Amino acid sequence: MSRSPENVRVRRTRTLLRQALVELIEERGFDRVTVGQITERAMVSRAAFYRNYRDKYRLVEEIFDEAAAALIDKTGGDSDADRIRRLEAFYDGVARYDRLYRALLGRKGSPWFAARIQDTVTSMTATHLPLPAPVDDLIATLLGGMFLNSVTWWLTHDRPVPARDMATHYARLAAALISEANTPPSQPNS
Template sequence: MPQTENLRVRRTRTLLRTALVELIEERGFDRLTVGEITGRAMVSRAAFYRNYRDKFHLVEQIFDEAIAALVGKMADQERPVEERWTSFWEHIAEYHRLYGALLGRNGSPWFADRMRATLTGMAAQHLPDNPGPRPALVPTLVAAMFVQAVTWWLENDRPTPPAQIAAQTAGVASAVIAEAGAWA
């Protein structure tokens, strides 16, 4: 019985997540209700609430899983930096519907803020210490740049391969970091 329950829970979560992304693409995140999500997924509201508190919790869980996958891909410090940057963009390509829906025109400011905060934390771990009155400024700028770059790349149907956008954005980030290194 536990195996059946596990399959049922996974199926329900998959249906809800798919419905969420489809509805965000169509209507926008802020206007969605749990009833619309469960209706599209063809699952009961009770099933929804057995898994999630509300639509924000659903998005949070999806985001946490996606970020865990991203961190896993980028964690190998033995790999060259270029490969890790490319892994970031390959991850975005793999989850393009999710990120496109949540960061696009119909997306959620809450999600964009959460992604910026997460990327700021990741950037702060890998950047040299920034002396001066605002040490958090550089990771914040780099994170904001990446959120905008991801949004642009997805809204334009990924016009360049992951390795190319990785090289381009890494170059811009390097310029920002180099400039910040010159600050007194």
Template sequence: MSRPPQAATPNVRVRRTRALLREALVELIEERGFERVTVGDLTTRAMVSRAAFYRNYRDKYALVEQIFDEAMAEMTADDADERTPGERWAGFFRHIDAYHRLYRALLGRKGSPWFADRMRTSLAAMTTTGHFPGHTADDLVPTVLAGMFVQSVVWWLEQDRPCPPEEIAARSARLIRAVIESTAD
């Protein structure tokens, strides 16, 4: 008898465990700062076993990476995606909005320089997939654009999200477009 194929979406218990760990991560970052959070702290706060944690993540960095990778997947969907770049940016900001406490904690004063750098690097690397034509990943422009975009996220979160995701995405895109246009050869 063959086994049924694995479901694309994790089961309810896995989703619940991941949600509890994400919430515990946010609370602990807000209290102690990212660098001082341990896996033991996370499992105790989330009231899940260490085994449950390690079934889902290899360490606290993998937990954060999974959340951020979801955001990047939203923005860099495959070529069959018919959304405009602006719609993709808005989708990215909707993801940030959905996890605003986590991103505020990770990018804030008690946050993680590692995460901020990972975010900038990922956004700069988008240039190699044609999102900023005419520039390569080792060019100054993608690095500046990624820094601008991360700073837009930080500003939006620090101001308690004063406008909808679509508006901050549009405002950020206008700034980024101005930089791209000013560097065109």
């Protein structure tokens, strides 16, 4: 199957823009990077940038959305093994864009991006897991924060374990937290 020249050109432009963004975040920090700097570094026109992305945030969101899609893919089922498979696919997506995630979650990174990851997982958790009221929002928020921290830890420590192991560890910790949340509180002794 041959690919049209435009598809190759679009993919090349997006790749150059992503690489430029990572380099600039590492040098300057996300908040100080401008679209002009990204296009200059990538050696593409501003028009080419805006044909692909609304702004630098959309560029980052597209990469995150690719990884996050793995978390909500229910085509394989909803067993524990399926959930671990989806988590593993997410960690694999992070590994594929290792430098970008490291840059965005590192010292010069973006609080906006960290909040985006946590909010996405918190929302997915609140929607898909049976959690007891009134602590359902608290548990979903804790799971979102735990997920963000697991990704950050994994990257900060140079991915010391495979994505499958990270998925399994997170799933076990999440299950323990959910189990504890579903346990009725003990009554104080009278």
